[in-house]
Amino acid sequence: MSQLIPVTEYVSYMLFSFLVGHVVLQFVPQTHKPIITVKKQSLLLAVLGIIILTFLPVLQVILFFSPEGLISLTSYSILTEFQVGIAWLYGSFFAVLLWMTIYVEGSKYIQALFLLLMIFSVGYASHSSTLNLWPGLFSHAIHFLVITMWVGVLLHVGWLSKDEKNWHLFLKWFTPLSIILFLTVTISGIFLMFFVVEPRDYVNSWVITYGQVLLVKHLSIIPILAFALINGFLARKVKANDQFNPIKWVQAETIILMVVFFITGVLGTLPPPHQVNATLIQEGPAPWIEFLLGQNITAPFIVQLSLHLDAVLLLIIGVLFIGLLIISFYKKISPILAVGFGIAFIISTYLGLMFSIVIK
Amino acid sequence: MKKIILTIVSLLLVLPLAVSAHTTVKTSTPTEGEEITQELTELFIEFAGEIEDQSTMTLTKKTEEQSFDTVTVQGSKLIGTFNRPLTNGSYVLSWQIAAKDGHILTGEIPFTVNLPATEEENTTNKESDTLIDEEAEASSDEESNQNDKEETTSVEEEQTSPQPETNAKEATNNSSFVTIIITILFLLLIGGVWILFRKKR
Numbered sequence: 165m166s167q168l169i170p171v172t173e174y175v176s177y178m179l180f181s182f183l184v185g186h187v188v189l190q191f192v193p194q195t196h197k198p199i200i201t202v203k204k205q206s207l208l209l210a211v212l213g214i215i216i217l218t219f220l221p222v223l224q225v226i227l228f229f230s231p232e233g234l235i236s237l238t239s240y241s242i243l244t245e246f247q248v249g250i251a252w253l254y255g256s257f258f259a260v261l262l263w264m265t266i267y268v269e270g271s272k273y274i275q276a277l278f279l280l281l282m283i284f285s286v287g288y289a290s291h292s293s294t295l296n297l298w299p300g301l302f303s304h305a306i307h308f309l310v311i312t313m314w315v316g317v318l319l320h321v322g323w324l325s326k327d328e329k330n331w332h333l334f335l336k337w338f339t340p341l342s343i344i345l346f347l348t349v350t351i352s353g354i355f356l357m358f359f360v361v362e363p364r365d366y367v368n369s370w371v372i373t374y375g376q377v378l379l380v381k382h383l384s385i386i387p388i389l390a391f392a393l394i395n396g397f398l399a400r401k402v403k404a405n406d407q408f409n410p411i412k413w414v415q416a417e418t419i420i421l422m423v424v425f426f427i428t429g430v431l432g433t434l435p436p437p438h439q440v441n442a443t444l445i446q447e448g449p450a451p452w453i454e455f456l457l458g459q460n461i462t463a464p465f466i467v468q469l470s471l472h473l474d475a476v477l478l479l480i481i482g483v484l485f486i487g488l489l490i491i492s493f494y495k496k497i498s499p500i501l502a503v504g505f506g507i508a509f510i511i512s513t514y515l516g517l518m519f520s521i522v523i524k
Numbered sequence: 525m526k527k528i529i530l531t532i533v534s535l536l537l538v539l540p541l542a543v544s545a546h547t548t549v550k551t552s553t554p555t556e557g558e559e560i561t562q563e564l565t566e567l568f569i570e571f572a573g574e575i576e577d578q579s580t581m582t583l584t585k586k587t588e589e590q591s592f593d594t595v596t597v598q599g600s601k602l603i604g605t606f607n608r609p610l611t612n613g614s615y616v617l618s619w620q621i622a623a624k625d626g627h628i629l630t631g632e633i634p635f636t637v638n639l640p641a642t643e644e645e646n647t648t649n650k651e652s653d654t655l656i657d658e659e660a661e662a663s664s665d666e667e668s669n670q671n672d673k674e675e676t677t678s679v680e681e682e683q684t685s686p687q688p689e690t691n692a693k694e695a696t697n698n699s700s701f702v703t704i705i706i707t708i709l710f711l712l713l714i715g716g717v718w719i720l721f722r723k724k725r
Contacts (some may be wrong), residue, residue: 166628219625228620228628229578238578246576248626294573294624435627438572439550446549446631458701474702481709490714495720505716512709519702 166433173429176217177312178319178422180208180283183262185316189277190272195517196333197323205268211263214282215256215266251289283309289338291436292359300359314345314383315421322414331410332400339396346392360436368467370521372443373450374434377466381427383513384420389504390486392415394493408496416499420506422430442467456518466524478516485509525599546635550600554617554635561638571600573632579621585613682688 186202221236225248230238243249262278265271287293287305294300317338361369361378369375395413402408437443441464449461471479489505551571554560569581581604583590602619602692617716653659 204565225622225626225628229622242576242578246578246622246626247624249623290624291573291623291625291627321718355684431625432576435629442549474706478709481706481713484713485716488720491720497720501716501719508709508716515705515709 166224169224169433170426172217172220174371174422174426174430176214177425178215179213180286180308181312181316181319181340182284183207183211183214183279183316184312185318185320187272187276188313188317188349189241190275192337196330196337198321198327198329198331198334202320202324204269207266208263211259212270215244215259218252218255220288222246222248231402245296248289248456249469251285254267254288255282256287256499258285263350280309283312285480288398291432292356295359303355307349307356310348314342314349315418315425316429318414318418318421319446322411322418325411327412335396335400342392342396346389360438361393365440367469368440368465370436370467370517371449371453371461371465371523372440374431374437374443374445375440376432376453377434377448379425379517380514381424381431383510384424384427384484384506387419387489387509387514388417388424390489391502392489396492398490412499413493413502419503423507443478455519456515456520457523459523461523468522468524469520470522471520475516477518478512482509482513482516485512549631550634552633554633556633556635558635559638560610560635561640563639564637565607565609566599566605567617568602568603571602571621571623571629574600574624575602576622576624579619581617581619584616584618585611609639612639613635617703663723 189197189200201423206340207218216376216495222243225246226234226239226242232235232238243253258278258281262282265274265278284301284305286299286308290304292300292304293523318466321338336416350484357366357378370379391413395410395417399413401409402410435443435447444461444465454460481515485508488503488510492499492502550570552571553567554564559708567581567583575597579597579602580595581592583592583604590606590610593607595602595604597603614634614636617635618630619633619673620628620630622628
């Protein structure tokens with residue numbers, strides 16, 4: 165069950181993005197977006213999917229605490245008393261209202277309102293809101309809202325649009341918007357990170373699974389930025405009659421974004437390193453890190469970075485891969501290859517950083 | 525879409541079920557592996573964040589469960605009390621909690637109780653004077669508090685100033701592994717460059 169949670173989290177992030185993207189694009193006049201066809205059924209199913217998928221983490225808690233099973237007083241009290249249970253009840257309540265609004269094709273403002281309330285319910289059960297209710301809730305909800313806006317619009321434009329009609333008018337509003345969204349995501353993300361990892365512990369946390377996964381997540385933002393640069397700025401200069409297909413490149417960007425979503429889903433199931441040394445003692449280091457470093461890690465420790473030749477080589481290779489990613493746009497190579505370069509960048513930079521770790 | 529599914533599946537394989545069910549215990553009385561030499565009637569575990577009220581803990585001596593007289597949750601603390609101090613022996617305190625964010629966490633704290641012989645008589649003769657018992661309880665409470673403070677400070681010291689002699693580790697990277705990795709990535713890079721610049725000509 166607990167192995168399933170990252171997958172269900174990932175899928176629910178995607179469904180949220182799908183719905184948020186749909187609502188956002190309703191606010192854009194038809195002249196400023198490509199023609200996108202979304203079936204009402206898929207929207208309705210997405211809402212239902214969210215209700216079911218977000219119940220799984222709650223179910224996990226219920227099954228753990230109530231040996232009598234799902235239909236019992238204990239499971240009822242977990243649903244109504246636990247923060248995750250309450251959050252799910254509120255979220256589902258608004259989801260049902262959203263479902264009905266979509267069903268009757270109601271106002272986009274009402275759709276936006278219910279979706280926003282659902283996102284705030286997600287924020288209520290987040291790790292950060294349990295540490296510090298209002299700042300945690302808001303920063304989590306804003307982080308989630310903003311990333312789903314970005315990914316949502318890209319999903320619709322990349323995978324559901326018929327052709328690249330109105331592409332330049334679309335970029336005219338989407339590029340500045342995505343810069344704002346990116347900055348908001350980054351700031352709220354850093355804020356959220358400081359709830360669980362203190363700034364001075366960031367490098368130390370790399371020896372713990374949580375820190376490892378967080379590092380990979382941060383590294384994978386760089387290829388996303390490269391794709392955003394291509395899609396937002398470089399693609400503008402391509403002449404309309406050229407055989408260049410911007411949609412394929414948007415799809416490539418969303419693939420890396422999906423990887424980040426999945427990593428985030430995994431991150432949510434890992435114990436956060438509030439105190440790195442204590443976590444190491446209780447959890448042990450990340451399963452592969454001792455092999456990677458060729459040394460045992462025991463608390464107390466301090467991680468320092470010292471650049472060996474190997475590490476420098478790997479970091480340079482990583483940077484070159486990003487270079488190749490951007491060059492492959494100019495060379496009009498398949499974007500799939502560019503995704504490959506992006507992933508190669510993540511791997512080599514990650515290893516480069518790992519090999520430069522010195523444990524004291 | 526196939527590509528996406530492939531990526532997800534491969535990622536699933538790369539991150540093999542790294543889901544763990546343990547987390548940070550901030551402080552606890554007793555601590556892991558501690559030998560208690562004073563009478564102990566209140567056990568508590570403090571976690572990094574707030575926990576749900578249904579969280580519970582059990583104490584076992586060998587295979588025998590010692591039922592707590594009360595188990596309460598206060599914020600991030602899980603507290604279990606006994607009316608009578610624990611007798612000598614080795615115990616395992618196991619806890620099952622849910623953090624407010626829905627994380628289920630479990631863990632065990634093994635410890636031993638080894639009271640000095642004179643006091644042991646008091647505790648083993650369970651039917652003896654309650655007066656003495658109560659006095660002993662009161663004093664043990666104070667002592668355990670003191671004990672607790674000392675522990676927390678020592679933990680902090682450990683974290684801020686790691687002792688150099690135990691941690692003088694040489695960075696001995698698995699050098700052949702590193703070489704292989706670098707070679708593979710370098711070849712991939714060359715391959716990428718070749719694909720990109722081949723089409724030009």
